[in-house]
Amino acid sequence: MALEVLFVDHDPNVLRALRRMLRPMRMEWTMHFCSEAREAMELLAQEAVDVVVSDMRMPGIDGAQFLLEVRKRHPDIIRIALSGYSEQDLVLRAVRAAHQYLAKPCDAEKLRSTIERVKTLRTLLDEKPLRALVSSVDTLPSLPALYQKIMEELESEDPSIKRVGEIIARDVAMTAKILQLVNSAFFGLSRHVSSPEQAVVLLGLNIIKTLVISTQIFTEFQARGLPPDRMDRLWTHSLNTAVCAKTVAQQAGADPIIVDDACMAGMLHDVGKLVLWQALPDQVAEVDQRCEATGEQEWKSEHAQVGTTHAELGAYLLGVWGLPDNIVEAVAFHHFPGRCPHREFIALTAVHAADVLTYAIHGGPPYQGPNLVDAAYLDQLQCLSRLKEWKSACSDALGGQ
Missing domain, CATH: 1.10.3210.10 (Hypothetical protein af1432)
Structure with a gap:
């Protein structure tokens, strides 16, 4: 079955470039192109789309707002944010709305491989409700003691990037989220990063502090009836x-x-x-x-x-x-x-x-x-x-x- 992909960008030149660049994929993907968020939401109400690729800087409803609405209405859709390096503020706003972040301009091979990976991953979860369950996850619960420690460290007068990295490395949820961000193309890190301590150093303390405190990418685990240990x-x-x-x-x-x-x-x-x-x-x-x-x-x-x-x-x-x-x-x-x-x-x-x-x-x-x-x-x-x-x-x- 062909993958259904929706591209959203307010610049008609970008949409034309995407059509041209991705023309070789037309036999494998069904592609839709919209110039603004409202048009895209109308299309999503009609079509069973698998992947949404959205620009961040759009008039009216911007990319971050749009992707949050997609997550709310269509949790099974994979959401990819496209943004320029100068638009870090928009990307930071989208960290809980997008699964992945690609930097503009994005070459055809990177975009193709990122979207094609969705098809491969779907072999892991056949059931749409299960895919929706996982795709709706924007953050994972952290161990309460470690969550408190990282908040205390980041809110201290002189936070230590080394200490922050050590705390994150001890927490499953924090590690997963930080590696998601550091492996995104937006931060422009071409090197292999598989260590949370290394990821924290590369992202920098200011970005880490913004992500944790302002966007709340880490949450404290609530037991919900599970044994406390x-x-x-x-x-x-x-x-x-x-x-x-x-x-x-x-x-x-x-x-x-x-x-x-x-x-x-x-x-x-x-x-x-x-x-x-x-x-x-x-x-x-x-x-x-x-x-x-x-x-x-x-x-x-x-x-x-x-x-x-x-x-x-x-x-x-x-x-x-x-x-x-x-x-x-x-x-x-x-x-x-x-x-x-x-x-x-x-x-x-x-x-x-x-x-x-x-x-x-x-x-x-x-x-x-x-x-x-x-x-x-x-x-x-x-x-x-x-x-x-x-x-x-x-x-x-x-x-x-």
Whole structure:
């Protein structure tokens, strides 16, 4: 099925250039072009659009307002903001309205690949209601103690960029959001960024402070009936998995980029649980009951109760947020790496092993731990025999706990 894409820009010359530039895609996309927001909203009421690409600076209803309205009325649509480098104020206003931000002028290949990625990501979530659920997420809940710490640091008389980076690096939600922003084309960072500490330095303290305090890109988690220690356990497991994934990748002699991505994917591998806890707490309770009663793996119970798993939800979210493919891939397949077509040691390999080893070292519910191992996958990569060695190295890295 052809992808339906809507382009909105008040400049007729830009719309003509887009038509010309994207003419080779006319057999794969159904493209619509509108010159102002009201016209675009009317079209959206008539057409089932998949992706909206909007200019930020428009008369009347500007791009930020328009994308917020699209999110409200059509939460399943992927929203991409186009803006010039001199329009940072508009982009900062759009951080909770757009999934991705592309800088103008945008070359055809960058625009094409960004939109085409949506088609690939949709294979993760077949159901439109699930895509709408994830696409409507503009921010994720942070651990209350860390949320308070970063607010206190940023509002202090002399905030430390190093301290801010350290706090963000300890929080799953903050890490995901900061990486979304630093990996966007708007900030013009062509280098590979997979560390939140590095991202904070590159964005700068003024932008970070504006994002956190003015646009409220971080929110404090509200339990909504979940056990009070549930978030603490997730954060501890995520941090431990990040450390173990980095250790496993280093032990395997992986390229430094794979090591960095393994660490970050380990931190984010369970980010889909935040989506579930925030949006579907009743179903989460049913998943817990089913796991306790049957002893089956958590992701299997999620699929039975929700129709998908936290791995796929998390990967879809990170994908539409524009995070690198190798991190999205590791999150998507961390429970079932054999489903991934690649057959070499990658970030996914390290995260899968680390997820299992973290439970083996620290323990966990009976439906987690050793029964999560995809032995056939690891054996095919000649890694299965190294699990004992990796467990010892991970235990040392975690302080012998």
